[in-house]
Amino acid sequence: MTPELHTIRLTVNGAAVSVQVEPRQTLAGALRDQLGLTGTNLGCEHGVCGACTVLLDGRTARSCTLLAVQAQGRSVITVEGLAADGERLHPVQQAFAEHHALQCGFCTPGFLLTTIEYLDEAPAVDSDAIRQRLSGNLCRCTGYHNIVAAVKDLVRRQAAP
């Protein structure tokens, strides 16, 4: 059976793109295999580990648990879209670097995008709330302390008048 192909148009990191996908292609698959954006990592592939988290219309979504066809007409931000000009680190990336909040780096893109959404909500400085918010992302190196420290630092700096 020849697979039925759908042409979908979406915005990825600010650029309009068009890709042909099988309906069963996930957004993560389309980003990685069709658009070459391999910064979005696939871990569990069933919505548990958070490694594949991207921003969809400004809000986090698991790109392994979303069909590419569901992203038709929407705007996606991946880790590749964070650094300005692809050179200068995004403040969240900078904080993760300063706090050694990454070990192998596999979970990092998901944590970065989760953190960006969280900071958008102008949260209070609260370690428990930060841990709770990050609970949807697993770090297989179990390097959580420094990740929480980086996010807390960002929240603190943002909350400072």
Place this chain on the structure above:
Amino acid sequence: MIRGREQPVRPAPFRYLAPDSLEEALSLLCEYGEEAKILAGGQSLLPLMAFRLVRPAVLIDLRNIAELGRYRLEADRLTIGSMVTHRTIELDHRVTSRCDMLAEALDVLGHAAIRNVGTVGGSLAHADPTAEWLAVALALEARVMVTGPRGTRSVAAENFATGWMASCLAPDEILTEVRLDMPGPGTGSAFEEVARRHGDFAVVGAAAAVTVADEAIEGVRIALAGAASTPIRAPRAEALLAGSVPSAQDLEAAGEAAASETDPVADLHGSEDYKRQLARVLTRRAVARAYRRALARP
């Protein structure tokens, strides 16, 4: 094409249809029958398809049906279209400030990334006995609206789930909205759950709505998630509390009664005994908090 892996893990192939109207969706559902599955947000269905536990030949996505994506709060009645995301409700302070049970349930329902995509109707239709929405619907005596070729029917929440991940939805019917009445003055509510990790599936959850008159409990509704093959009410515990100014012993006895009404299924996350124990403790806590809140809002 970049070769990340030779054999990507994927759902089995299917046809994808995204109709623009409910009528069209219903006629597609009639045409394809049990070969078809409805796609709402996909946060429950797509993991099952990734494991190939579910292999629909056709997916009918409701995302283009505008009317299903709307919700409204009119007086005390909250009407939520089936395609409204959990997050949309969670972030509407007008709604969450009216119902602590709902606010607390949404806080533990999955992770933000899931709530951003997952839908209220999808969660209800999936009928997972641990789902927060089903327990809330049961405790608030919600009505679920279902449309099919024989017209629209209104199903009481208590008749909606019929078994483990099974609902009263016929294969040719679509869940269109849920109607909930927000607790009024004199009623307090609360939601409690224990999960392995914040945002994971509940092991057991308890929802309580308590109405007081002169400090005594006039009425109480208790619903439990994860305590049987469907979400359940706890009528013996409710009867025990009715009319009382609940003491610590009364609350403990209500917890005991609720635990005796459960029929938990042992799994990876807990034995039957452990789940009964959770039902006991969480019922006690949810009722106590709901009662305190009821006193605070005469």
